[in-house]
Amino acid sequence: MKQRLPRSLGPKAKRFILKEAPDAVASCMVEFAPNAERNAVDTKLKQLNGKIRSWDASSRIMTVEIPAAKLPELANLDLIVYVELAARYMR
DSSP, rough: OOOOTTTOOOOHHHHHHHSOTTOOOOEEEEEEOOOOOOHHHHHHHHTTTTTEEEEETTEEOOOHHHHHHHHEEEEETEEEEEEEOOOOOOO
């Protein structure tokens, strides 16, 4: 039976989960719920072996690093609206 991935995962995040090793670290842009508090999100993220890189309360966007295998769990959190892989910066 195939794994059903959450709808709150973007297409690039889903592809990353399917193609990369479970312990590969994903850099993601995450939209969080209006009622989400940074401490609560940070605690949940640490439980998933992830960490917040940046947090912008006005746009409700944060950047995080998290293992590929934990992306579905992150997307299923009540405090999270949408998760997508961050674009790599190239010079």
